[in-house]
Amino acid sequence: MKPLAIHTCKLTDDQATALDAALRARDWKPRTVPYARFAYESTKANVVFYESGKLVVQGKGTQEFIEFLLEPEILKQAKLGYETVLNPDLLLPRIRVDESGKGDFFGPLCIAGVYVNEAVIKAWAELGVRDSKNISSDKKIAELAEKIRTTPGCVTDTVVVGNEAYNRLYLKMKSVNTLLAWGHARVIENLMGKRYQMDPPPVKAISDQFASSKSVVEKALMAQGKELQLVQRHKAEEDIAVAAASILARDGFVKGLAKLEKDFAMKFPKGASAAVDAAAKQFVTEHGAENLVKISKTHFRTALRAQGLPEPPKTEWRKR
Numbered sequence: 573m574k575p576l577a578i579h580t581c582k583l584t585d586d587q588a589t590a591l592d593a594a595l596r597a598r599d600w601k602p603r604t605v606p607y608a609r610f611a612y613e614s615t616k617a618n619v620v621f622y623e624s625g626k627l628v629v630q631g632k633g634t635q636e637f638i639e640f641l642l643e644p645e646i647l648k649q650a651k652l653g654y655e656t657v658l659n660p661d662l663l664l665p666r667i668r669v670d671e672s673g674k675g676d677f678f679g680p681l682c683i684a685g686v687y688v689n690e691a692v693i694k695a696w697a698e699l700g701v702r703d704s705k706n707i708s709s710d711k712k713i714a715e716l717a718e719k720i721r722t723t724p725g726c727v728t729d730t731v732v733v734g735n736e737a738y739n740r741l742y743l744k745m746k747s748v749n750t751l752l753a754w755g756h757a758r759v760i761e762n763l764m765g766k767r768y769q770m771d772p773p774p775v776k777a778i779s780d781q782f783a784s785s786k787s788v789v790e791k792a793l794m795a796q797g798k799e800l801q802l803v804q805r806h807k808a809e810e811d812i813a814v815a816a817a818s819i820l821a822r823d824g825f826v827k828g829l830a831k832l833e834k835d836f837a838m839k840f841p842k843g844a845s846a847a848v849d850a851a852a853k854q855f856v857t858e859h860g861a862e863n864l865v866k867i868s869k870t871h872f873r874t875a876l877r878a879q880g881l882p883e884p885p886k887t888e889w890r891k892r
Contacts, residue, residue, distance in 0.1 A: 579629045579638055583646070588621050591646050595619065665689040665770065667763050667777040669756045670817035672825040674748060677848050677874045678840035678867055679829035680734050683755035684820035685763050686720065687727035687770050688813045695723050701815050710826045717823035720816050727769045729762040730824045731755055735832075739865045748871075756780070760802075778803045778813070832867050840867065844874060852878035 583591065592610050600612035600619070611620040616633025629637055669685040688696075699719050707713055721728050733741065733755060745751050756779045767773060779802065833840055838855060841847040855867065856878045864870055864878065876883050 577630065577632065577634055579634050581627050581647075582625050583621065583627050584625075587646050588625075588627075591619075591621065591627070591642070594641060594645055664776070665772050665774050666813065667760060667774050668811070668813035668817045669759050669777065669779045670814060670821050671752060671755065671780070672818065672821035673828075674752065675844065676825070676829075676842050677844050677852065677869055677872045678842070679825055679832060680732050681738050681751070681755065681869075682730065682732050682821045682824035682828060683752075683759050684730040684817050684824060685728065685756075685759040686813055686816045686820065687763055687766075687774055688816070689725055689770075689772065692723055692726045693812055695725075696720070696812050696816060699723075701812055701819065707819070707822075713819055713823050713826060716819050720820060725771070726816075727763060727766050728820060729759050729766070730820055731758050731762070732824050732828055734828070735867055735869065736865055739870050742869070742871055752780075776803050778811075836867065844872065849874055849877055 588609065595612045600614050603611040603613050605611040605620050608620050608622050617629055617631035617637050620628045667685055667687050669683060671681060671683045673679050673681045699716065701716060701720065720726060741751050760777045829840055836859065839851065841851055852874050861879045864875055868875060873883050
């Protein structure tokens, strides 16, 4: 098995304080990283603890750091390599769905799903499958996506909602969450249509908890999808099926964005930023505002700024 080269987890304030002290005592070199409470580096690994409470460890010494410092001294538990022993549900045959592109002004929304069983999970541990947000290279995403699709026993499905279709659906549904529920449900239905390839059959389908009530996705499911137990939860970092679905979704998004760049001979930055605003204004100048629907999600405020239109006042979000 390949040595672990990246690891993320959450730390409490007390754990973070203990880790900071432990790294200083070992003469790790401090670093400055945006949004980090502290960051250190050694010859073998980089350690960053973010203000959000997330710890990220990267480098060839990641596994050694976890086994000899993080787990015994900070977390007070031995977990690495024992994930499936501690949580046997991680080996259950299941469907996992994830999406990419919902926060990107340019490019499609892509929803992907995977069916996994015990053999697939064990095979992926050898491939270095991890959450797409921790992989910066589009080339690496594409390589892993291909390995995931060709893993024996794995069944996959991807739904790419192009920008024109996305904008039509948003006008009809009036909600990103409703649109996401529709997309997640479609992927689950498509995978259930391939259940003859699944051995053993899945016991549940797991979707992101992007709405306050799981009924949003349940209502969007049709007959085949309703045969499964639907579970909605925030991403569980130890579940390799989450990582696989995120990689497939990101691969679909990246390829969809690349096609738009080729079609319009323009660079479309990812995300939502000043660079995205500048590109949107350039696009309107060169191709006209009426063509924004072909390359972007027009309910973003970026679309108004690109056209020089006033933005409505922001409303304060309140949990219902």
